[in-house]
Amino acid sequence: MNEIQSSSPQSRGPADHSVRDQIVEAAGEHFSHYGYEKTTVSDLAKAIGFSKAYIYKFFDSKQAIGEAICAQCLSKIIAAADEAVAGAITPTEKFRQLFKVLVATSVNLVFNDRKLHDIAAHGAGEKWPSVRAYAEHIRQILTEIVREGRESGEFERKTPLDETVLAIDLVMQPYVNPLLLQYNLDLVEEAPARLSNLVLRSLAP
């Protein structure tokens, strides 16, 4: 479940795969310095030292490269969240960890470390497949946590499951959607805990 595919996976031989990875790696570096929006495939080709035609052998467009970077980054966020949830015992603790780790990892990977917010925000705005898969994965984890909490009697059961999940998902969106997160960075310290408490009060039986 950890692997989020970009829209053009293009399966080729192992050597091609490594060139692909090389392009993605170099493009990630380049974008994080010069910005995704402002960079063209020509700029990228020059910077990497490949011809433009060679890059086009592997990626149809700049967006395809951006999507591959975005998918890789979101996969890491999801992996961190999955691990945190797996390490927690109760559904209450699983939910807290999910929210906390999603936000902390997003801030770290997208804003602090590689400055990929440009690509991630663009992808979120354009609803790229990797971003949609990421959102869908979060809803799946949420559904499992709420279902488990209902079964163990930790959470209330009157509200339809999908209504509960969709509402919690809406509460988390401003902090887990990269497009919105960039405007909420001054709240990332306090908001996840405060909102987790509110959500858990709403889940009380």
Place this chain on the structure above:
Amino acid sequence: MNEIQSSSPQSRGPADHSVRDQIVEAAGEHFSHYGYEKTTVSDLAKAIGFSKAYIYKFFDSKQAIGEAICAQCLSKIIAAADEAVAGAITPTEKFRQLFKVLVATSVNLVFNDRKLHDIAAHGAGEKWPSVRAYAEHIRQILTEIVREGRESGEFERKTPLDETVLAIDLVMQPYVNPLLLQYNLDLVEEAPARLSNLVLRSLAP
């Protein structure tokens, strides 16, 4: 409580006041056509038919005009919310109305009618006094509603009041803060009701 002051109220005689209003009105029209960011005071002076120096008699800067427009717009949103809350009987209904009317009026005034999102989003991003006063006013109404619901036994009383209010405020932010609202316009039909239900579940005694 309905009047949100801009940062440079500048009290002058009644004639001056009417010129001020005239500038604000014309600037609002101009900004909504050409955008706040792209317009200079010179453009504005030309469009209104006043000299730049004359405009500067009333406003220190473009931002001061923007703030006056923003304050006027936010006052209207607050007035609509106050009226809706006053017309509702129970704290539950007051909260639903508050959220619903804040969002509906914001969408209408800021995005549909006069296309002032440019100014409002700029003001929210820069934390203009009018935007801070608006946010503070919403927290005040919220506090009153929660307090009333606690007194009547409709809402739980275990959680500290300010913790409850701050968390609900965080839930509402993405839809009542003009900077964030612009990215959530596709959710304005369903999100306020869905989130109101979640908040009200969290308030259950």
